[in-house]
Amino acid sequence: MIIAVASGKGGTGKTTVATALAQTLARNRFPVAFLDCDVEAPNAQIFIKADLDQHKNVEMLIPQVDADLCSSCGECAEACQFNAIVVLGKQTLVFPELCHGCGSCAMVCPDKAITEVPRTLGILEAGLSPDGINFGHGLLNVGEPMAVPVITQLKKWHDFQDTDVLIVDSSPGASCPVVESLRGADFVLLVTEPTPFGLHDLRQAYGLTRELDIPAGLIINRDGIGNADVDAYCEEVGLPVLLRIPLERVIGEGIAQGKSLLDIHPEYETDFRALYERIVPLTAKGAVR
Amino acid sequence: MKLAISSNDGNFNSPFSARFARCETFIFVDTKTDAWEAKTNPAAAARGGAGAQVVQFLAKQGVEATITGRYGPTAMTALKAAGIKAFVADSGTPSELLCKLQDNELEQVTLATGPSLHQ
Numbered sequence: 001m002i003i004a005v006a007s008g009k010g011g012t013g014k015t016t017v018a019t020a021l022a023q024t025l026a027r028n029r030f031p032v033a034f035l036d037c038d039v040e041a042p043n044a045q046i047f048i049k050a051d052l053d054q055h056k057n058v059e060m061l062i063p064q065v066d067a068d069l070c071s072s073c074g075e076c077a078e079a080c081q082f083n084a085i086v087v088l089g090k091q092t093l094v095f096p097e098l099c100h101g102c103g104s105c106a107m108v109c110p111d112k113a114i115t116e117v118p119r120t121l122g123i124l125e126a127g128l129s130p131d132g133i134n135f136g137h138g139l140l141n142v143g144e145p146m147a148v149p150v151i152t153q154l155k156k157w158h159d160f161q162d163t164d165v166l167i168v169d170s171s172p173g174a175s176c177p178v179v180e181s182l183r184g185a186d187f188v189l190l191v192t193e194p195t196p197f198g199l200h201d202l203r204q205a206y207g208l209t210r211e212l213d214i215p216a217g218l219i220i221n222r223d224g225i226g227n228a229d230v231d232a233y234c235e236e237v238g239l240p241v242l243l244r245i246p247l248e249r250v251i252g253e254g255i256a257q258g259k260s261l262l263d264i265h266p267e268y269e270t271d272f273r274a275l276y277e278r279i280v281p282l283t284a285k286g287a288v289r
Numbered sequence: 290m291k292l293a294i295s296s297n298d299g300n301f302n303s304p305f306s307a308r309f310a311r312c313e314t315f316i317f318v319d320t321k322t323d324a325w326e327a328k329t330n331p332a333a334a335a336r337g338g339a340g341a342q343v344v345q346f347l348a349k350q351g352v353e354a355t356i357t358g359r360y361g362p363t364a365m366t367a368l369k370a371a372g373i374k375a376f377v378a379d380s381g382t383p384s385e386l387l388c389k390l391q392d393n394e395l396e397q398v399t400l401a402t403g404p405s406l407h408q
Contacts, residue, residue: 077345083338086345088371095363098338 001283002166004185008201010172012191013221018169019047020261024272025165026131033163036137037181038171039122039150047260050135052127058150060101061116065092069113076105076114097145122150124157134163147177174204186283188216195226199233206239215282222247243275292318293347294383295357299327302382307358310339316383317350340364344371356386356395359403377402
């Protein structure tokens, strides 16, 4: 079973919730894996503390033009949907950071002037945590605009998908990296704070789960601040509120020191165990069992 | 020399567009005769790489110099490769900017003057 954690708004507590769920399941002897797919700012490792002993480069194939063979016909530029290759007079220019690695340019080149060469976008790291979580994360190189290839390759790496429970921690927002993180999940655990900003972005994130046709439930974090509009929205659209975590200064302070929610409040293990029990029947797989 | 000035509405006497790759139209001016025409910018709604696409468009039109508010890194790389001179201005109409260029009052740039705005 794959449970993805998403939020819309950033800083609502995705990683707090995802790591607490993974640690709860590990302590209850579930085989559990964790993928931090927020490759622009992966931070779950701060709380999971895995021994990262496996590393792999993430590469994408980009075009290299042989100027001697190129006739500047412009068919490559015509084929490229992202303007990553353009013909300027007699010169064919490649913009590596715009390239999505589809290979169309090489395919259509009548001069066979284009060869595809690997370009490194980031790295993947994996290892086991002290409590037995099979952990992996991706790190996008600084300055790279495209996170999706790193996420795609992270999700395919090793046998993470085959673990009994895989927790996927996504980036905030509702754009391509989030779609890529959520794809294939059996359940999306949304995390919000009960504020107008939290609600605004929750609408987008929940809309995305409906678009992807994945069942979802909500955790309201920092409960007690803001207003009751999130609850009203959940009632209106039928989104189940699965857990509430009240705003507490001690949680914020602990997390700032690198402590996980269960380190700060061990009693939350009971809540997260109950949360998991509530999630299972909400998934298509759980309903079959 | 063929000059391209970024524009919002393609009018020779209304304020130019400070945006380069995603401006609505370009005013093309023949600096010998001052004859001008407006053409829609095909890169205005590009999904990505507008800077690369717009320079490809301008190069095909035979443009030798451009005037706009700022250039992103992709556009500047492409402009250099195409051998197109890049000038910047804060404000003005294409008509005024043409005069300023002819009086050597516009600054020529060779490095990007704005951030990449892709996606």
